[in-house]
Amino acid sequence: MSGGIQRAGESRATAEPPIVRATLIGVALVFLALFLLLPLFVIFVEGLRQGVGAYFAALGERLELTHVATNRDTFAQGALRAAKWIANHPAGRYAMADVLGLSG
Amino acid sequence: MAKRLKEHSVLPGFGLTMGFSLLYLCLIVLIPLSATVLRSSTLSWSQFWTIVTDPRALASYRLTFGASFLAAVVNLVFGFLVAWVLVRYRFPGRRLVDGLVDLPFALPTAVAGIALTAIYSEKGWMGAPLAALGIKAAYTPLGVVIALTFIGLPFVVRTVQPVLEDLDREVEEASASLGASRWTTFHRVILPVVLPAAITGFTLSFSRAIGEYGSIIFISGNMPMKTEITPLLIVTKLEQYDYAGATAIAVVMLGVSFAMLLVINTLQRMTGQKRAVRG
Numbered sequence: 001m002s003g004g005i006q007r008a009g010e011s012r013a014t015a016e017p018p019i020v021r022a023t024l025i026g027v028a029l030v031f032l033a034l035f036l037l038l039p040l041f042v043i044f045v046e047g048l049r050q051g052v053g054a055y056f057a058a059l060g061e062r063l064e065l066t067h068v069a070t071n072r073d074t075f076a077q078g079a080l081r082a083a084k085w086i087a088n089h090p091a092g093r094y095a096m097a098d099v100l101g102l103s104g
Numbered sequence: 105m106a107k108r109l110k111e112h113s114v115l116p117g118f119g120l121t122m123g124f125s126l127l128y129l130c131l132i133v134l135i136p137l138s139a140t141v142l143r144s145s146t147l148s149w150s151q152f153w154t155i156v157t158d159p160r161a162l163a164s165y166r167l168t169f170g171a172s173f174l175a176a177v178v179n180l181v182f183g184f185l186v187a188w189v190l191v192r193y194r195f196p197g198r199r200l201v202d203g204l205v206d207l208p209f210a211l212p213t214a215v216a217g218i219a220l221t222a223i224y225s226e227k228g229w230m231g232a233p234l235a236a237l238g239i240k241a242a243y244t245p246l247g248v249v250i251a252l253t254f255i256g257l258p259f260v261v262r263t264v265q266p267v268l269e270d271l272d273r274e275v276e277e278a279s280a281s282l283g284a285s286r287w288t289t290f291h292r293v294i295l296p297v298v299l300p301a302a303i304t305g306f307t308l309s310f311s312r313a314i315g316e317y318g319s320i321i322f323i324s325g326n327m328p329m330k331t332e333i334t335p336l337l338i339v340t341k342l343e344q345y346d347y348a349g350a351t352a353i354a355v356v357m358l359g360v361s362f363a364m365l366l367v368i369n370t371l372q373r374m375t376g377q378k379r380a381v382r383g
Contacts, residue, residue: 028189
């Protein structure tokens with residue numbers, strides 16, 4: 001370990017003991033593995049999760065319309081908007097399309 | 105004033121370059137910032153105060169500044185260590201690791217956020233073992249600290265690395281020949297030289313973390329009062345067309361950030377001066 005790590009022509013007086021070096025390198029590498037390699041790895045795994053075949057199939061053509069909600073704020077804002085709108089309207093039956101002004 | 109600058113300056117073309125720098129600074133930094141202040145000044149003082157001291161806003165300041173500070177401290181310690189290991193030691197894969205350090209800059213922050221959420225959610229690779237220990241990472245302030253650490257990682261490494269590389273080995277040899285132990289040499293000789301660069305890295309990491317948005321919104325869960333960061337609060341207000349409210353909070357953020365950066369810079373100058381006197 002010490003032979004491979006130690007710089008050529010370096011005197012012992014300006015070097016750390018091998019055990020200190022090994023520990024420092026170990027801690028640095030574990031930290032980087034946890035914070036850098038793991039996210040990178042996950043991205044590749046997630047990207048190819050459906051298999052390489054599916055990935056290449058997608059190179060042809062693909063049109064998708066997907067709704068993904070990652071946050072309940074979206075729904076809360078819709079509810080608030082509807083509440084604001086309905087406050088100024090007489091009692092009755094309304095749809096979201098009325099709130100958004102899409103019902104014509 | 106102009107005449108005095110002219111007399112004292114040994115740099116050719118000082119007036120021109122100074123004017124150019126100031127113009128650039130105005131166009132890119134000062135004008136947008138003053139627009140923020142102008143926008144929020146449409147509010148009366150009491151309205152402004154009500155918005156910026158709203159409990160939800162206060163909770164978000166605490167999270168944003170607290171988590172950014174913690175993340176910057178983690179980055180200061182581990183970034184220094186990584187820089188030291190990369191400069192001083194030789195081991196297999198060193199160049200690869202050196203290249204990997206810049207990854208957080210290259211990766212779009214939203215991608216980083218989703219990846220980190222996948223890792224640290226309760227069923228993720230890191231989240232599951234942590235959950236077994238009773239620690240929840242994703243959707244808690246801890247998750248915010250983790251994401252901010254990732255985002256700020258390269259700063260300390262990249263500011264400390266060149267200073268360590270330029271450090272003269274002879275100084276260390278002199279220190280050793282005068283009987284200093286390796287540890288004494290490290291904290292009396294090496295550390296004072298590297299410290300200003302490390303503080304610069306800390307400041308950069310800290311200020312980057314304060315403004316960070318993309319990587320946080322996935323991992324934090326954005327629960328008001330608990331895991332909602334200030335930049336998200338600003339975006340929420342913008343989405344509700346509350347421009348004045350959004351800029352009011354932005355002004356507070358700017359003010360606090362500026363004050364903190366000023367303090368850190370002053371500290372840094374003081375450490376620099378101390379070194380100059382000692383040397």
